[in-house]
Structures are given as C-alpha cells and as structure tokens.
Amino acid sequence: MTIKTFDKRLSFGFLLLLTAAGIYFTFLIARPFLAPIITAALLAVAIQPLFTHLLRYVQNRNAAAFVATGLVFIALLLPAVVFVSSLADETMALYAWLEERTSGPEGWTGYFAGLIDRPLEWIETKTGISRQQLRNAALTQLRNVGLSLLDWAKSLALNITGTIVNGVIMLFTLFFLLRDGKSLVENAGSVLPLSPNRYSLLLKTISDSVVANVYGVLAVSIAQAVLGALGYWIAGLPNVMLWSVMTALASMIPVAGAIVVWGVGVIYLVALAHWGHALFLLAYGTAVISLADNVVRPLVLSGRVKMNTLFIFFSLLGGMQAFGIIGLFVGPIVVSLTMALVKMLAAERLEWNSGDR
Numbered sequence: 001m002t003i004k005t006f007d008k009r010l011s012f013g014f015l016l017l018l019t020a021a022g023i024y025f026t027f028l029i030a031r032p033f034l035a036p037i038i039t040a041a042l043l044a045v046a047i048q049p050l051f052t053h054l055l056r057y058v059q060n061r062n063a064a065a066f067v068a069t070g071l072v073f074i075a076l077l078l079p080a081v082v083f084v085s086s087l088a089d090e091t092m093a094l095y096a097w098l099e100e101r102t103s104g105p106e107g108w109t110g111y112f113a114g115l116i117d118r119p120l121e122w123i124e125t126k127t128g129i130s131r132q133q134l135r136n137a138a139l140t141q142l143r144n145v146g147l148s149l150l151d152w153a154k155s156l157a158l159n160i161t162g163t164i165v166n167g168v169i170m171l172f173t174l175f176f177l178l179r180d181g182k183s184l185v186e187n188a189g190s191v192l193p194l195s196p197n198r199y200s201l202l203l204k205t206i207s208d209s210v211v212a213n214v215y216g217v218l219a220v221s222i223a224q225a226v227l228g229a230l231g232y233w234i235a236g237l238p239n240v241m242l243w244s245v246m247t248a249l250a251s252m253i254p255v256a257g258a259i260v261v262w263g264v265g266v267i268y269l270v271a272l273a274h275w276g277h278a279l280f281l282l283a284y285g286t287a288v289i290s291l292a293d294n295v296v297r298p299l300v301l302s303g304r305v306k307m308n309t310l311f312i313f314f315s316l317l318g319g320m321q322a323f324g325i326i327g328l329f330v331g332p333i334v335v336s337l338t339m340a341l342v343k344m345l346a347a348e349r350l351e352w353n354s355g356d357r
Contacts, residue, residue, distance in 0.1 A: 035326055036166040040173035042329055043072060044181060045210040051178050065179035069171055076167075198344055202337070209336040213329050216297045221248040223296045224258045227289050235281040236274065237265050247289070252328050258289050311335050 030037060044051075047068060054064040177184075189199045225248035232243045243261060250260045262285035269278035312332060319331020 033166075033169055035324070036170035037173055038323075038326055038330060040170045040177055042210055042214055042326075043170075043174055044177040045207055046214040047072065047178075048181075048207070061179045065175050068178055069175045072174060073171055201344070202340060205337060205340040206333065209333045210329070213332050217252060217328060219296050219299075220293050221251045223292045224248065224251045224289050227292055228258060228262060228285075231262070231281060231284040231289060232265060235265065235269060235277040235284075237268070237281075251293070252325070257293060259285065262289055311339075 050071070051064055051068045054067050055061065058064050058067070185203065189196070192199060194202070225244045228247035229240050229244035232240045237243055243265060247258045247261045251258050253260060262281060266278050266282045266285070269275075269281060312335075315331035315335040316328060317331075319327030319329075319334070321327065323330050
C-alpha cells in the first residue's frame with residue numbers, strides 16, 4: 001500500500017467518523033421534535049400528488065408549498081373546531097343525563113351500585129362470594145378509573161400549549177419538505193451507494209407504504225365512525241357524536257379496534273334492560289362496523305403494499321409501543337422498507353453469483 005493510498009483511506013475514515021458524529025448530534029437536536037417532524041414527513045409524501053398538481057398551475061415551488069400547507073392547515077383546523085364544538089355540546093348533554101340519574105343521596109356510587117346489583121347477585125349464587133365484597137371491589141375499581149380519567153383530563157389541559165407548538169412545527173416542516181423535497185431526495189441518492197434502479201425502487205416502496213397506511217387508517221376511521229353513528233342512532237344511544245368520535249379513535253387500535261366502543265354500548269343497553277336494542281347493536285357492530293375494516297382497507301391499499309398479516313399485526317403493535325400513536329403509520333412503513341431491502345440484498349447476491357460464473 002502506497003503512502004498516497006493510505007492517506008486517502010485515512011482521510012475517508014476520518015470524514016466517516018465526523019459524519020457519524022454529526023448525524024448523532026443532529027439526532028439529539030431533533031429528538032424533542034421527532035413526532036411533528038415524522039408527521040410532516042408522512043403528510044408530505046401523502047399529499048405529494050396534490051403538491052404536484054398545484055405546481056403545474058402556479059409554476060412556483062414556494063407558492064405551491066404554501067398553498068398545500070395552507071390546505072392541510074384548513075383541513076385540520078375546521079374539523080377540529082366543529083369537533084370541539086359538537087363534542088362540548090354532547091359532553092354537556094351526557095353530564096346532564098348522568099347528573100339526573102345520580103342525583104340521589106349516594107350520587108354516582110349509589111347509581112352504579114344499583115346498576116351492578118343484579119349481575120353481582122347472579123355471581124354470588126354461582127360462586128358463593130359475598131355480594132358486598134364484589135360490590136366494594138367494583139366500586140373501588142370505578143373510583144380508580146374516575147381518578148385516572150381526571151388525571152388524563154388535567155394532563156391534556158396542561159399539554160395544550162405543547163400540542164399547539166408541535167402543530168406549528170409540523171406545518172413549518174411540511175412547507176420546507178414540500179418545497180425542497182425533490183432536491184433532498186436527489187442529494188440523498190447521490191450520497192447513498194445504490195444504483196439508480198435500486199434507489200428508485202426504495203423510494204417507491206416508501207411512498208407506497210406511506211400512502212397506503214395514511215389513507216388506509218383515515219379511511220377506516222371515517223367509515224367506522226359514520227357506520228357507528230348510524231348504528232348508535234338506531235340503537236337509541238345518547239350522545240351519538242361522542243360515540244362515533246370514540247369509534248374513529250378506537251379503530252386505530254390494533255386487534256381490538258371499534259369493538260372497544262360499540263361493545264361498551266351493548267353493555268350499557270343491557271344494563272338499562274333494552275334487550276332488543278342491545279341485540280341489534282351487537283349484530284350490527286359485529287357484521288357492519290368491525291367488518292368495515294376488512295372491506296375499506298383493501299380497497300384503499302389497492303395492491304400498493306403486500307405484507308403478511310402476521311407482519312402487519314406486529315408492525316402495528318410494535319410501532320405503537322416504540323413511537324406511540326404515530327407508530328401506527330411508522331411501524332408498517334419500517335417493516336415494508338426492511339422487506340424491500342431484504343429483496344434488494346437477495347437480488348444483489350444473485351448478480352454476484354452470476355458474475356462469478
């Protein structure tokens with residue numbers, strides 16, 4: 001090895017170490033803002049067709065990015081205002097309804113104790129466990145749940161400022177990702193040691209996975225919320241808006257999904273002895289609300305992402321565990337990207353083997 005070659009390798013190794021250190025410190029700087037940054041990146045990929053369409057008309061990347069970001073802001077703000085207003089009305093109505101039924105001397109505790117008295121009597125006859133013991137245990141759990149909900153509401157109120165700040169950061173990041181996304185992708189491609197075909201395949205995998213998961217989750221949430229609202233209205237549940245919004249949120253939960261909400265509705269109707277409505281909601285929730293996922297999601301995915309059901313299951317659960325609610329989107333994307341990389345490695349190995357012959 002000549003001195004010149006050694007100097008080149010030493011220089012390359014030193015630059016590599018500096019680059020790794022720079023990436024690490026950049027990650028430390030960005031870590032507090034990872035959630036809004038990742039959200040902005042997902043939205044930038046998801047609304048790329050809209051941005052491209054706008055760019056054809058305005059012929060200016062700044063203007064197109066500004067308009068697209070403004071449309072995202074409006075799309076997020078207006079539903080939020082309508083939702084908060086409707087939810088406030090529904091919550092006040094629910095509170096008045098509960099207050100009317102808990103206005104006795106024992107209040108909430110007495111109401112729920114009376115509500116569970118019959119089931120406890122049945123359990124006592126079957127198991128021999130004292131009804132009083134069962135009632136005390138149930139009421140203790142009820143108080144614990146109430147305290148947990150109160151703590152959650154307080155933390156939500158305290159974190160409202162942080163939510164607004166994260167929203168501003170997300171929109172700010174989205175604007176620059178839309179405006180400079182093309183150059184960022186090209187620069188990354190020039191640095192990565194991948195052939196143009198491999199790099200294009202990698203980008204297509206990421207884009208398809210993002211679009212499929214973002215649109216899939218949103219479509220299922222909206223479909224189950226609308227179908228749920230219809231079923232809750234027919235079943236005679238109060239505060240239909242509240243139930244449907246909770247259904248939309250619960251639809252994002254892996255495995256359980258919307259059954260977490262409509263199942264509670266069935267229990268509520270049974271507790272009020274509305275057997276016909278409870279039976280209807282049980283059948284409707286099973287056959288319509290929950291099964292909507294199996295119909296809507298494949299239509300939205302439309303062949304974009306082909307992944308084993310077991311991989312989807314663990315990518316959703318693991319994504320939520322690692323990244324929180326945004327992991328519902330990030331988890332499947334990471335797994336899809338990893339599968340694409342494995343396929344690239346297999347193709348590269350075949351090329352090497354054929355070249356050695």
